[in-house]
Amino acid sequence: MYAQMVKSEATAEDPDKLAAFQARIDAGEKIEPKDWMPQGYRKTLIRQIGQHAHSEIVGQLPEGNWITRAPTLERKAILLAKVQDEAGHGLYLYCAAETLGVSRDELTEMLLDGRMKYSSIFNYPTLTWADMGAVGWLVDGAAIMNQVPLQRTSFGPYSRAMIRVCKEESFHQRQGFDIMMKMASGTPAQKRMAQDALNRFWGPALMMFGPPDADSVHSSQSMAWKIKMNTNDELRQKFVDQTVPQAEYLGLTVPDDTVAWNDEKAGYDFAEPDWAEFYDVLNGNGPCNTERLAARNKAWDDGAWVRDGMMAHAEKKRARKMAAE
Amino acid sequence: MDSDLFEFACRMGDNTLVLGHRVSEWCGLAPVLEEDIALANTALDLIGQTQMWLGLAAQAEGKDRSADDLAMLRDVWDFRSVLLVEQPNGDFGQTMMRQFLFDAWHVAQLDALKTSSHQQVSDIASKSVKEAMYHVDRSADTVIALGDGSEESHARMQAALTLLWPYAGEVFEDDTVDQAMADKGIAPLPSTLRPAFDARVRDVMAQSTLQIPDTEFAHKGGKTGARHSEHLGHMLTQMQWLQRAYPQAQW
Numbered sequence: 001m002y003a004q005m006v007k008s009e010a011t012a013e014d015p016d017k018l019a020a021f022q023a024r025i026d027a028g029e030k031i032e033p034k035d036w037m038p039q040g041y042r043k044t045l046i047r048q049i050g051q052h053a054h055s056e057i058v059g060q061l062p063e064g065n066w067i068t069r070a071p072t073l074e075r076k077a078i079l080l081a082k083v084q085d086e087a088g089h090g091l092y093l094y095c096a097a098e099t100l101g102v103s104r105d106e107l108t109e110m111l112l113d114g115r116m117k118y119s120s121i122f123n124y125p126t127l128t129w130a131d132m133g134a135v136g137w138l139v140d141g142a143a144i145m146n147q148v149p150l151q152r153t154s155f156g157p158y159s160r161a162m163i164r165v166c167k168e169e170s171f172h173q174r175q176g177f178d179i180m181m182k183m184a185s186g187t188p189a190q191k192r193m194a195q196d197a198l199n200r201f202w203g204p205a206l207m208m209f210g211p212p213d214a215d216s217v218h219s220s221q222s223m224a225w226k227i228k229m230n231t232n233d234e235l236r237q238k239f240v241d242q243t244v245p246q247a248e249y250l251g252l253t254v255p256d257d258t259v260a261w262n263d264e265k266a267g268y269d270f271a272e273p274d275w276a277e278f279y280d281v282l283n284g285n286g287p288c289n290t291e292r293l294a295a296r297n298k299a300w301d302d303g304a305w306v307r308d309g310m311m312a313h314a315e316k317k318r319a320r321k322m323a324a325e
Numbered sequence: 326m327d328s329d330l331f332e333f334a335c336r337m338g339d340n341t342l343v344l345g346h347r348v349s350e351w352c353g354l355a356p357v358l359e360e361d362i363a364l365a366n367t368a369l370d371l372i373g374q375t376q377m378w379l380g381l382a383a384q385a386e387g388k389d390r391s392a393d394d395l396a397m398l399r400d401v402w403d404f405r406s407v408l409l410v411e412q413p414n415g416d417f418g419q420t421m422m423r424q425f426l427f428d429a430w431h432v433a434q435l436d437a438l439k440t441s442s443h444q445q446v447s448d449i450a451s452k453s454v455k456e457a458m459y460h461v462d463r464s465a466d467t468v469i470a471l472g473d474g475s476e477e478s479h480a481r482m483q484a485a486l487t488l489l490w491p492y493a494g495e496v497f498e499d500d501t502v503d504q505a506m507a508d509k510g511i512a513p514l515p516s517t518l519r520p521a522f523d524a525r526v527r528d529v530m531a532q533s534t535l536q537i538p539d540t541e542f543a544h545k546g547g548k549t550g551a552r553h554s555e556h557l558g559h560m561l562t563q564m565q566w567l568q569r570a571y572p573q574a575q576w
Contacts, residue, residue, distance in 0.1 A: 057353070060361065064352030067368075071567040071576035072393045073342075073379075076349070077372045083352055084365035091358055104358075129567055129576070187574050295354065303356020306417050306471065309478025313470040 123286030136176015338378030345371030472533025494543025
């Protein structure tokens with residue numbers, strides 16, 4: 001899940017219009033950019049899609065950290081293809097957000113000065129090659145859990161972006177699991193890397209779904225508007241149910257002694273992740289928050305002359321064309 | 326072992342490997358999102374070409390080494406990349422100028438290799454030239470836009486051209502390997518590609534309003550392996566680290 005704790009906006013508009021809008025959503029119709037929509041719906045979507053886009057962009061950094069150290073040419077090529085897809089996802093998502101009346105540059109500035117967030121997961125470091133496996137397997141796995149239902153979200157451009165994104169994300173998850181399989185069946189050092197990666201990413205992956213439903217204050221309006229399709233706890237349970245057997249298959253141990261199959265609920269029991277850590281990361285105190293934001297700010301600042309130069313060239317070309325006509 | 330073919334295929338593959346690595350260092354750090362995508366795409370193409378060229382080199386060598394062994398387990402002196410591609414990224418302008426100077430040669434080379442008497446060389450070139458043509462269109466457009474753009478972008482692009490120009494000529498130096506390749510109809514003599522390169526570079530620099538330095542001087546030593554830059558060794562410490570630290574592992 002690349003959007004967490006998205007604050008939904010209250011709406012104080014004409015009750016008849018609101019009722020008609022809700023009726024369209026309930027009937028499964030898609031809302032398109034030119035349709036009337038409540039201000040709260042628009043603002044919540046900008047926040048959610050923007051946060052999702054930012055996550056794709058910042059998410060390039062922990063993986064980029066290993067592109068230059070990928071162990072084989074094939075692994076390097078696969079990782080490059082994956083990171084390129086992620087930048088592409090960022091692009092479709094910014095385009096979807098732009099249909100709501102906000103520009104990509106405005107969203108970028110809000111990311112860079114800390115007014116907008118990206119997923120907490122990208123504030124964790126990638127320390128060994130097995131982390132490339134764990135990111136694909138667990139992080140992309142968790143993202144897919146959230147994004148598959150969002151293909152049916154009520155806002156047309158977001159829904160269509162999700163359909164494209166999901167196709168590529170499932171390739172990302174498979175390549176992550178493939179790295180984990182190689183590592184888990186490899187030398188003792190590789191197995192140790194694989195277990196260590198699972199130990200470090202398990203809790204943060206569970207946190208990607210956001211706080212427990214009891215503490216999730218923004219959910220009900222977003223669910224009514226079909227901006228959010230499932231509750232945090234539903235998705236987290238689904239993720240654990242899918243992932244525990246995969247860990248067993250790999251011969252790895254999920255770092256939670258309380259994991260046990262529960263017949264009654266037909267799912268696994270598991271311990272809550274460390275929510276104090278989650279709020280620390282959200283408040284800027286994750287292991288890499290400062291570095292990630294500094295890297296994005298530096299890229300933006302260092303690139304200013306390029307963007308200005310491109311604009312100046314476009315302007316000169318236009319002027320030359322006008323003069324010739 | 327076909328040592329001339331091995332040497333030739335290493336030269337082709339090491340250029341794409343080293344440049345692909347350099348370009349991949351930009352991951353997530355480009356000036357705009359479209360450039361992040363384009364740089365990753367360029368790096369991906371170059372690494373894909375590396376797999377084919379070093380695969381051919383491994384086969385020509387016949388010593389049971391793989392393309393990965395050649396990429397990850399040779400030391401600096403066995404690399405055959407030209408000094409141009411070893412140069413650090415610098416700013417975005419320097420990266421794109423290096424790319425353009427490489428692409429302008431690469432397209433001419435691959436285009437000639439399409440008619441190679443060696444089937445595999447011809448197949449690799451036919452596939453790669455499509456990618457290289459896209460690369461040169463893009464790098465030329467970027468050099469033109471930034472050269473012609475603002476005062477600052479013009480100054481930075483001129484600095485990049487002045488810095489990199491002495492590294493542009495190495496690919497056109499002929500030696501005994503090149504002569505053997507030309508005699509067998511496998512590859513053109515490098516010096517014969519220079520007129521097409523010069524024509525393209527002159528055209529692009531004129532549109533960019535950039536001055537080509539008035540010198541014929543060319544640094545050499547990368548292509549033959551006689552004297553690489555200091556930069557290559559640092560790159561290999563990163564690129565080869567996992568393979569060397571865990572020699573028994575499969576990845």
